[in-house]
Amino acid sequence: MSEPRNRRPDIQGLRAVAVLLVVVYHLMPDALPGGFVGVDVFFVISGYLIIGSLAREAATTGRIDLAAFYRRRIRRLMPAATLVLSATTLAALLILPTSRWTLLSKDVIASGLQVQNWNLAFGSTSYEQAGGPVSIFQHFWSLAVEEQFYLVVPLFILLVARRIRGEAGARRR
DSSP: OOOOTTOOHHHHHHHHHHHHHHHHHHHOTTTOTTTTHHHHHHHHHHHHHHHHHHHHHHHHHSSOOHHHHHHHHHHHHHHHHHHHHHHHHHHHHHHSOGGGHHHHHHHHHHHHTTOHHHHHHHSSOOTTOTTSOOOTTTTHHHHHHHHHHHHHHHHHHHHHHHHHHHHHHHHHO
16 A cells, blocks of 8 residues: 655654654653653654645645645644543543642643643743652643744744745846
8 A cells, every 4th residue: 555645754764763762761760861852853754744734735736725724733632632632621620639629721722722831831840850749731831832933934934925926026027
């Protein structure tokens, strides 16, 4: 069976290595103390793919279908995120003491709104504070960063494409 045109085995392999680094870091932090860098590698790969896709669309069509772009993101990410948020919240309500529910609700809302990175940065919990009250939704920070990237980058590419078209039109006159 042939690979779809957009699939790149080399990039899929790099993604797998990035995920493996993070998994090993979480299972055996002492064995791979810098394994968290896998998240950064994954972000760079995702950014490369998204920017390339959007730039090709802007170059070939002269526009970016933002509605279709965001629909694809929502269909790809939100079902799993919603399931994780719901199941984890339910389990937390059954397991955690009521004194943690206020913080839990803030974390659920921040994670659902894709701003958990800001919530953690300015909140009372810390990802690195493993001995303290760590958010059970702390890993949603990376999804929040990705979604914020998806909000900004397409608009930036649109602005660049318009600028290039405007300059090309001015040169033809």
